[in-house]
Amino acid sequence: MDPNISLFGQMITFLIFVFVVMKFVWPPLMEAVEERRKKIADGLAAAERGQQDLAKAESRVEELITDARGQAAEILDQARARANEIIAEGKAEGQRERDRQLLAARAEIEQETNSAREELRNQVSAVALAGAEKILKREIDATSHEALLADMAQQI
Amino acid sequence: MASGADKQTPSEYVSHHLEHLSVGEGFYTVHVDTLFFTWLCGLLFLGVFWTAARRATADVPGKFQAFIELVVEFVDDSVKEGFHGPRGFIAPLALTIFMLVLFWNLLDIIPVDLIPIFAHDVLHLEYMRIVPSADVNATFSLSLTVFVLIIIYSFKGKGAKGYLQEWLFHPFGKFPLLVPFNILLNFVELLAKPLSLALRLFGNLYAAELIFMLIALLPFYLNWIPGSIWAVYHILVIPLQAFIFMTLTVVYLNLAYEKH
Numbered sequence: 429m430d431p432n433i434s435l436f437g438q439m440i441t442f443l444i445f446v447f448v449v450m451k452f453v454w455p456p457l458m459e460a461v462e463e464r465r466k467k468i469a470d471g472l473a474a475a476e477r478g479q480q481d482l483a484k485a486e487s488r489v490e491e492l493i494t495d496a497r498g499q500a501a502e503i504l505d506q507a508r509a510r511a512n513e514i515i516a517e518g519k520a521e522g523q524r525e526r527d528r529q530l531l532a533a534r535a536e537i538e539q540e541t542n543s544a545r546e547e548l549r550n551q552v553s554a555v556a557l558a559g560a561e562k563i564l565k566r567e568i569d570a571t572s573h574e575a576l577l578a579d580m581a582q583q584i
Numbered sequence: 585m586a587s588g589a590d591k592q593t594p595s596e597y598v599s600h601h602l603e604h605l606s607v608g609e610g611f612y613t614v615h616v617d618t619l620f621f622t623w624l625c626g627l628l629f630l631g632v633f634w635t636a637a638r639r640a641t642a643d644v645p646g647k648f649q650a651f652i653e654l655v656v657e658f659v660d661d662s663v664k665e666g667f668h669g670p671r672g673f674i675a676p677l678a679l680t681i682f683m684l685v686l687f688w689n690l691l692d693i694i695p696v697d698l699i700p701i702f703a704h705d706v707l708h709l710e711y712m713r714i715v716p717s718a719d720v721n722a723t724f725s726l727s728l729t730v731f732v733l734i735i736i737y738s739f740k741g742k743g744a745k746g747y748l749q750e751w752l753f754h755p756f757g758k759f760p761l762l763v764p765f766n767i768l769l770n771f772v773e774l775l776a777k778p779l780s781l782a783l784r785l786f787g788n789l790y791a792a793e794l795i796f797m798l799i800a801l802l803p804f805y806l807n808w809i810p811g812s813i814w815a816v817y818h819i820l821v822i823p824l825q826a827f828i829f830m831t832l833t834v835v836y837l838n839l840a841y842e843k844h
Contacts (some may be wrong), residue, residue, distance in 0.1 A: 430677065431720055434615040438622060438716075438725030445626045445684065450676035453630065456637040457656045458675075460649075463642035 457567030585747070594801050601700065602710040604719070618719040625687035626755050633683070643736075650692050659830065666834035669741065669841050678830045681726060682787070685785065685826040688717040692789060692813060692822070698797045717789040717825070720782065727782035732839045734777060741841035777836050781829060788825050792818050799801050 557577055592600065636652035645653060660671070667674050692715045703712035716722035719813045738747045752769050758764040766791040792814075799811045 430604075430613070431724065432611050432613040432615070432616060434719075434721035435725050435728070437614060437619050438722050439729055441619070441622055441626065442684070442725055442729055443628065446628055446677050447758075448675060449633070449680045453633045454656070454676040454680070454757045456640045457633070457653060458660065460640035460642050460645075461653055461657060464645070467602065467642055469683065558677045 549581055549584055552584050556580060556584070580582065597801065598794070598797050600711070602713070602794075603695065604713050605709055605711045607702070615713075615719060618716045618722050619713065621691060621714050622684075622688070622716045623723060625684060625691070625771045625818050629680075629683040629687055633679075653679060655679075662827075662831060663834050666831060667838045668715060669843070670839070672839060673842055674750065674834065678834055681833055682830040685717060685726070685829050686823060689789060689822040689825055692718070692792055692796070692818060693732055696793070696800050713793075714792055715789055717785050718793045720786050723782040724778070726785075726829070727778035730836065731778035732775075734774070734836055737792040737837050738840040743844055746843060776834075781832055781836075785825050788821055792821065 560577075594815040604613075607783050608614050618808055633652060633656075636649050639646075639649060640653075647686050657678065660675055663671055663675045663678050692804045695716065697712050699713040703709040713719065739749075742750065752766055754765050754766055755769065794809070795814055797812060799807050801807075802810070
């Protein structure tokens with residue numbers, strides 16, 4: 429323990445150090461620390477907000493998906509109904525076409541039948557005429573008995 | 585006795601080690617070694633922290649900057665807890681005290697003979713004590729500065745009238761007969777603060793230094809055992825003493841500043 433003038437040298441030294449720290453060291457360091465603290469706080473707040481936005485967006489997406497599902501089901505129902513309709517229409521159309529063709533075929537058959545009958549009649553009358561001619565070779569004249577012959581042909 | 589001074593007796597060795605490198609006589613002696621190592625520690629501290637302060641940005645800090653900021657924030661929090669007033673001066677003061685005392689005390693970990701031998705054999709300096717906190721001039725320089733600050737902050741915080749009233753009427757009361765006792769107790773209280781601050785630090789470090797010297801007197805093949813044990817224990821003491829000095833300074837200044 430030998431206190432002496434060194435004490436004052438030490439004190440001055442110490443005061444110089446304190447002054448330098450106060451002027452040049454402390455303020456910039458604290459400023460940086462405070463600024464970073466604020467930055468981090470802002471970042472955390474932004475993250476919080478982002479999370480809220482995300483939750484909101486998710487619920488919106490959920491809503492949209494539900495909507496879309498409903499619409500899709502509706503469209504599907506409509507499509508099914510339309511398909512049934514088309515099938516029914518097709519069936520009806522087919523039915524009509526079939527009837528029409530049947531009718532036409534029948535008419536044709538009828539016509540064919542009639543013409544064949546006519547032909548047959550003519551031929552039979554010719555045959556009958558030929559037969560009668562052979563039987564009544566001499567007495568019967570084709571021209572004079574034509575009316576009779578036509579009548580016979582009609583009756584066949 | 586690693587110093588190579590084999591002809592010394594143990595008491596000669598210890599007293600040689602306790603001698604300061606000094607110039608001047610009597611009261612006008614200057615402990616050159618204490619002053620030199622105070623400046624060395626101070627410049628080291630200022631250099632490190634100034635570098636960090638110049639580079640300081642609010643971006644992601646590097647490891648170095650993060651470490652320095654850790655220390656600064658630690659001190660700032662301590663001051664915030666202890667001192668309820670403007671911290672523009674108190675906080676840098678506390679940081680300076682903490683780091684300076686810490687660096688001073690850390691010098692005690694350097695093997696006791698290393699730098700004295702270097703000083704003796706290379707620089708031809710007879711004496712060399714490297715731990716400023718084992719020199720009352722260094723510890724009292726801090727505590728007397730704090731003492732002056734206590735008085736300044738008393739005036740600042742309470743005003744001249746309030747401070748005078750505290751001297752006269754505190755702690756026993758306003759009764760006129762009690763005034764002398766009040767003054768006496770306040771006087772003792774005021775003096776006890778710088779004394780206890782300085783002597784606590786000085787005592788711890790002086791004793792530690794002395795014990796390192798006694799350990800160094802053991803044969804070289806033995807002294808590493810108590811040496812390392814004492815050094816490890818001392819590593820606890822070093823920051824603790826720095827922290828105590830800083831915290832008590834803040835507490836004393838708060839007591840001075842706040843109205844009761």
